[in-house]
Amino acid sequence: MTAYEVRREPVLRLIGLGRHFPGPPPVQALYPSDLAVFAGEYLAVTGPSGSGKSTLLHILGLLDRPTSGQYLLDGDDTARLPERDRSSLRANRIGFVFQSFHLLPHRSVVENVALAMLYNRSRRSSRRPAAEAALRQVGLDHRLDARPTTLSGGERQRVAIARALVNSPSLLLCDEPTGNLDSTNSRSVLDHLGELSANGYTIIVITHDPSVAARAERVVEIRDGRLVETGAAIR
Amino acid sequence: MTSREPARFPATRLGVRDAVIEALAGSLQRPGRAILTMLGTILGVGAFVAVLGLTSTATGQISTQFTVLQATTVNVVDRASADGANRPENAGDPSAARPPISFPSDAGERIERLNGVQAAGLWWIAPLGRTGISSNPNGAGDGEGLKVYAAAPGAIAAMEVTLVTGATLDPFVEQHHERAIMLSAAAAARLGVRDLTARPAVFLGDLAYTVVGIYSDSRRNPEVSLGALIPASTALRDFGNPDPGEMPATLVIATRVGAAQLVARQAPLALRPDEPDSLVAIAPPDPHTLRDKVSGDLTGLFLALAGVSLTIGTVGIANTTLVSVLERVGEIGLRRSLGARPRHIAAQFLIESLLTGTIGGLVGTSLGVVAVIMVAAARHWTAVIDPAVTLPAPVLGSVVGLLAGLYPALRAANIDPITALRS
Numbered sequence: 001m002t003a004y005e006v007r008r009e010p011v012l013r014l015i016g017l018g019r020h021f022p023g024p025p026p027v028q029a030l031y032p033s034d035l036a037v038f039a040g041e042y043l044a045v046t047g048p049s050g051s052g053k054s055t056l057l058h059i060l061g062l063l064d065r066p067t068s069g070q071y072l073l074d075g076d077d078t079a080r081l082p083e084r085d086r087s088s089l090r091a092n093r094i095g096f097v098f099q100s101f102h103l104l105p106h107r108s109v110v111e112n113v114a115l116a117m118l119y120n121r122s123r124r125s126s127r128r129p130a131a132e133a134a135l136r137q138v139g140l141d142h143r144l145d146a147r148p149t150t151l152s153g154g155e156r157q158r159v160a161i162a163r164a165l166v167n168s169p170s171l172l173l174c175d176e177p178t179g180n181l182d183s184t185n186s187r188s189v190l191d192h193l194g195e196l197s198a199n200g201y202t203i204i205v206i207t208h209d210p211s212v213a214a215r216a217e218r219v220v221e222i223r224d225g226r227l228v229e230t231g232a233a234i235r
Numbered sequence: 236m237t238s239r240e241p242a243r244f245p246a247t248r249l250g251v252r253d254a255v256i257e258a259l260a261g262s263l264q265r266p267g268r269a270i271l272t273m274l275g276t277i278l279g280v281g282a283f284v285a286v287l288g289l290t291s292t293a294t295g296q297i298s299t300q301f302t303v304l305q306a307t308t309v310n311v312v313d314r315a316s317a318d319g320a321n322r323p324e325n326a327g328d329p330s331a332a333r334p335p336i337s338f339p340s341d342a343g344e345r346i347e348r349l350n351g352v353q354a355a356g357l358w359w360i361a362p363l364g365r366t367g368i369s370s371n372p373n374g375a376g377d378g379e380g381l382k383v384y385a386a387a388p389g390a391i392a393a394m395e396v397t398l399v400t401g402a403t404l405d406p407f408v409e410q411h412h413e414r415a416i417m418l419s420a421a422a423a424a425r426l427g428v429r430d431l432t433a434r435p436a437v438f439l440g441d442l443a444y445t446v447v448g449i450y451s452d453s454r455r456n457p458e459v460s461l462g463a464l465i466p467a468s469t470a471l472r473d474f475g476n477p478d479p480g481e482m483p484a485t486l487v488i489a490t491r492v493g494a495a496q497l498v499a500r501q502a503p504l505a506l507r508p509d510e511p512d513s514l515v516a517i518a519p520p521d522p523h524t525l526r527d528k529v530s531g532d533l534t535g536l537f538l539a540l541a542g543v544s545l546t547i548g549t550v551g552i553a554n555t556t557l558v559s560v561l562e563r564v565g566e567i568g569l570r571r572s573l574g575a576r577p578r579h580i581a582a583q584f585l586i587e588s589l590l591t592g593t594i595g596g597l598v599g600t601s602l603g604v605v606a607v608i609m610v611a612a613a614r615h616w617t618a619v620i621d622p623a624v625t626l627p628a629p630v631l632g633s634v635v636g637l638l639a640g641l642y643p644a645l646r647a648a649n650i651d652p653i654t655a656l657r658s
């Protein structure tokens with residue numbers, strides 16, 4: 001073990017992780033790669049479309065399985081876990097933020113956030129207070145009972161961030177979080193992500209937008225299915 | 236660094252209450268569509284409840300009528316005569332030797348002494364042969380087709396004829412073989428008899444019979460409502476023994492409610508202690524058997540229609556749930572990303588269709604009950620609603636919803652979360 005690893009335990013570690021789609025036609029979406037992300041890191045994964053960003057995101061989010069290598073989340077080898085356990089990890093240790101928000105339009109803001117506690121055995125009575133606290137973190141505690149359809153794009157993405165935070169996950173996975181937002185709203189959302197990083201959250205942002213990647217402490221680029229480190233962590 | 240042995244992770248779960256709340260929220264996203272979806276189930280379950288309710292209500296009415304009239308009637312016939320009536324070669328043949336009446340002459344009186352008997356007496360169709368009833372002695376057949384019945388006073392009482400004017404054939408005319416006749420209102424009109432003060436007569440062949448009374452109908456034996464009645468003793472003297480081919484001598488007994496079965500068992504012995512088997516007492520069928528038969532006949536077709544409605548309802552719910560699944564693919568992806576397992580997704584959609592079916596069943600049951608009550612009220616009937624049918628009826632809706640939800644729920648559970656999140 002290196003001195004670096006002794007100092008900080010990696011939240012996420014990829015060892016020779018690859019993903020091959022048998023096709024037809026067969027595609028090697030990710031070539032075997034290594035990566036370690038440490039607690040509190042703010043990492044951006046960039047690359048042109050079709051480079052394998054989404055494949056990596058789905059594997060990191062436990063929605064897909066690698067065809068080779070290992071994916072350790074908090075030290076647990078997730079690749080070999082049964083679906084039952086992977087669901088549990090998704091519910092407890094991973095928070096997703098999607099480009100298209102994925103908010104339920106007929107449910108209130110606070111209900112949308114509390115939805116993240118529906119499946120992880122949280123007590124029913126604890127859900128609303130936790131959802132309100134998460135919304136307070138993203139500055140939306142004044143819109144608790146509003147419908148998502150009445151919010152601006154930036155506000156909607158902040159609701160989605162609150163939903164991702166509500167279970168205090170080990171890892172916040174953001175897929176093009178500003179892809180559907182104008183520049184003002186993008187800035188607001190990125191500011192919030194920056195704040196969360198400062199508060200110790202581990203964040204991975206998948207983006208093709210260099211200005212979004214620039215906000216991260218560390219940038220990894222995917223080129224033709226290969227992970228290439230392009231920027232060192234500041235911390 | 237090596238991976239450590241994976242710990243047991245607490246499996247994600249979806250509590251029943253949470254599942255119902257999520258399903259309700261899902262159903263209520265489009266309330267208009269939910270109501271339209273329920274329509275098939277509402278109609279099916281409503282028709283089911285209304286058909287069974289109306290049938291039991293109508294059967295209740297039939298049973299009431301039945302109890303009042305038929306259930307208090309016992310007919311006794313001579314077994315040999317009854318068999319003879321079935322022999323077509325004897326029917327209506329005047330040359331055939333007509334057997335004497337096997338009932339004792341005081342048959343009516345003997346039976347009236349039995350407990351539970353209100354009135355009893357012998358009657359038969361007077362075998363007039365080719366001579367008919369007419370208003371003049373030359374036999375011009377203005378009364379052609381009118382039947383003349385021989386009836387003892389007890390039989391007339393048992394028939395419950397409604398006297399319009401004049402008198403009935405009393406024991407006096409019976410004992411004295413008087414040529415007296417009671418005309419039904421229809422026969423009186425045919426024969427031109429209106430006023431009895433002048434003691435008008437009608438002719439059976441060339442025999443003049445004095446019209447003593449006019450009756451409108453008979454409650455127990457409606458067939459005599461279109462004919463005429465003459466004393467049994469007079470008929471025996473003037474026209475001879477009854478023709479078993481036309482109608483054997485029959486003892487009609489009016490009993491009190493509930494006594495018919497007992498009287499039927501006792502009558503042959505009371506009439507012919509020496510040979511009770513020579514008589515056959517025909518008691519009314521058991522009211523319960525009749526009621527069951529009536530309900531069976533009436534309900535079959537309508538239940539089939541209700542079944543068709545329910546099938547349409549099932550297809551309707553299945554279709555809407557499937558559309559809902561396809562519309563909410565993104566939501567399914569989101570829920571999977573939040574830890575939902577395929578079974579949780581399936582449960583949510585299954586409960587949605589179950590709720591739709593159950594609510595449809597409840598509304599349908601209510602409407603069915605209201606329909607039964609309204610029809611009963613309009614007809615001044617007593618609504619008969621069987622709790623054994625009504626209470627489980629909403630469950631029918633639930634079953635419909637459950638069946639309808641199976642395929643869409645399976646489809647939803649099998650949706651790949653990655654594809655779903657891209658939608």
